[in-house]
Amino acid sequence: MKYGYSGRMANLNGTATREIFKLLSRPEIISFAGGLPASECLPKKEIQEIAAGLLGGKDAMRILQYGTSEGFDDFRDALAHYVGKVGIHGVKRENTLVISGGQNGIDLMLKTLIDKGDTVLVEDPTYLAFLQILNSYEGRAVGVKSNADGLDIADLTEKIKKHKPKLLYVVPTFSNPTGKTYSAANRKAIAETTAKYGVTVLEDDPYGKLRFSGESVPALKSFDTCGNIVYITSFSKLISPGLRTGVAVGESEIIRKMTICKQGTDLHTSNLSQLIVKEYMEKYLDAHIKDSLPLYRERKQAMIDAIDRYMPYLKHTDPDGGLFIFGRLPGGLNATQMLPQAVERNVAYIQGSVFYAGGGHEDTIRLNYSNANTEQIERGIKSLAKLIEEKIGGRK
């Protein structure tokens, strides 16, 4: 069959993501490739109990019937209160939209704002799927430089003046892929700069609550003085990605536009998921996060220790939370070319180049530590180090 694909399909290739999912299904693989929360932290028993109670009680009919695109009012009110914990205050119901995970929020934001050829500024490197979704709307990503503090404000200003972007997209806390966090001063500077030039900002925060060391930093949105920042967060890494639930917070005007887009995309987020998350938030969430953090801390530390022991030549980030370490291979090794050889030795990672707006940076890799136990992390890093040393001719 010859299908008449749209022109925008020419820009789309899901290769990197598809490869990840193929690898995950092979049991012998030690995968540092995905971005999944630790399966030990998925609260099966509590969700089972909540779901049974909801479906056996007075909410059964509102769960089984269609809902509104904005989400349930009582859940939206709870979410308006919830984002106060990251310093976003004064949020009303009309400032919230229940989304089917952060991915849905990104898609709705881009659907709302982006015409063919529009420019979006992103931190370089940034979340791969953001670049893919932007491609599907035929937008153009331009990378902004960053430093230890966050975004390079001089570069941001220059690129705003040069490209007149529709949007700036950032993951300021425990970024995917680097694990880096922007300082409060840097967030304030980003808020001021984008407000000054009238640039809309999408702050994506799926990992902020997964902090296992250091002091928490208020959301970028908490520095918003003119309503140009939309904040999205999700329960995927905190409760369960399968529930597909999160929230977008912004001025009621743009939330309304995103809601209209959501009607066409998925009509509304699953009613059952919304009410499960609402009840889970009330009863368990804070304690669950507290109980989960030691496991993430332990696995991150196991990976850092293994890197220090077996590949001290790898320049890498050392995050205080989230799921990822980002590294630069020695001797200009090409991570894309090395990946099949690593997989032959049963270790998977993601080449860093796919996270850059303009590609390149072929010697970078993203390592995820949440989905392997400490013994597998040690074995996987050791095996990767052996491969690297074979390629560069010994330890350098």
Ligand SMILES: Cc1ncc(COP(=O)(O)O)c(C=O)c1O
């Ligand atoms: C930065 C970032 N944004 C959004 C998402 C999407 O997550 P979800 O749609 O499950 O909330 C992810 C998932 O890994 C992510 O890393």
